[in-house]
Amino acid sequence: MGKDSMILTNTETILGKNIVEMYGVVNGSTVRAKHVGRDLMASLKNIVGGELKGYTELLQEARDEATQRMIAEARKLGANAIVNIRYSTSSVAQGAAEIYVYGTAVKVG
Amino acid sequence: MELLILAIMVTIGYFAGSHAEKTHYASIIEREKAFTKLPTTNLKHPPQDPREVEWAQLVNGNAVMAVDYFKLFVASLRNMFGGRMSAYESVIDRARREATLRMQEMARKQGADMIINLRIETASIGGGTAGQKNGLPSIEAMVYGTAVRYRR
Numbered sequence: 001m002g003k004d005s006m007i008l009t010n011t012e013t014i015l016g017k018n019i020v021e022m023y024g025v026v027n028g029s030t031v032r033a034k035h036v037g038r039d040l041m042a043s044l045k046n047i048v049g050g051e052l053k054g055y056t057e058l059l060q061e062a063r064d065e066a067t068q069r070m071i072a073e074a075r076k077l078g079a080n081a082i083v084n085i086r087y088s089t090s091s092v093a094q095g096a097a098e099i100y101v102y103g104t105a106v107k108v109g
Numbered sequence: 110m111e112l113l114i115l116a117i118m119v120t121i122g123y124f125a126g127s128h129a130e131k132t133h134y135a136s137i138i139e140r141e142k143a144f145t146k147l148p149t150t151n152l153k154h155p156p157q158d159p160r161e162v163e164w165a166q167l168v169n170g171n172a173v174m175a176v177d178y179f180k181l182f183v184a185s186l187r188n189m190f191g192g193r194m195s196a197y198e199s200v201i202d203r204a205r206r207e208a209t210l211r212m213q214e215m216a217r218k219q220g221a222d223m224i225i226n227l228r229i230e231t232a233s234i235g236g237g238t239a240g241q242k243n244g245l246p247s248i249e250a251m252v253y254g255t256a257v258r259y260r261r
Contacts, residue, residue, distance in 0.1 A: 010228060011255045012153065015165045048125035049125075049174075049177025050130075050133070051174055055247070055249070059249055060171055089249065091233070
């Protein structure tokens with residue numbers, strides 16, 4: 001791992017490291033709507049059931065984007081790690097989902 | 110006519126769905142065996158270990174799973190009488206286990222020794238795909254945890 005890479009964990013502390021400074025909560029969110037092409041495939045897939053790969057990827061991309069936004073916010077504060085990360089998903093409208101991620105920005109030594 | 114279409118959909122759903130489920134379960138069990146060497150726990154701290162921790166990093170995995178027409182049909186009958194909806198239970202179970210395996214795969218690629226503080230989240234994303242008012246239910250399982258590697 002590079003020197004300026006952000007350490008992310010969902011534990012309260014970082015194993016093997018000490019937290020020297022705390023900056024408070026940082027968060028990132030993104031609202032994604034389902035996409036027509038993917039939706040069409042999904043509705044075909046719905047007949048036989050099973051995994052909807054298009055949606056799996058869509059939600060994973062959304063989650064990565066939300067995480068990147070959170071990291072950018074933490075970086076602005078001068079943090080080099082984010083601890084106690086939690087993810088949550090809520091559907092805000094028909095066919096759209098909000099991915100929300102939050103955690104505490106800290107500096108570890 | 111509509112009844113005929115429904116009957117065809119249910120039949121396709123039954124054969125294709127149960128075949129897909131069987132192969133999926135076989136592959137889940139197969140891969141779970143391969144991960145017995147990567148302990149995964151929802152404890153906040155790893156058990157006592159004399160080795161020093163080299164790094165700890167977030168890992169995650171997700172899977173979206175949909176029900177088939179046969180399951181939907183069985184479930185709608187179930188809705189009248191109440192009781193266990195085993196048709197849906199297996200879909201949710203598959204989504205969670207698949208997501209867990211993906212997370213473990215990610216951790217193994219990075220060379221982790223164990224995963225701690227596992228969290229599992231489930232979100233329903235079904236209902237109303239394009240062109241149909243009542244889309245079939247589908248759920249997303251999202252699993253995340255902290256991968257830990259010891260110095261050797």
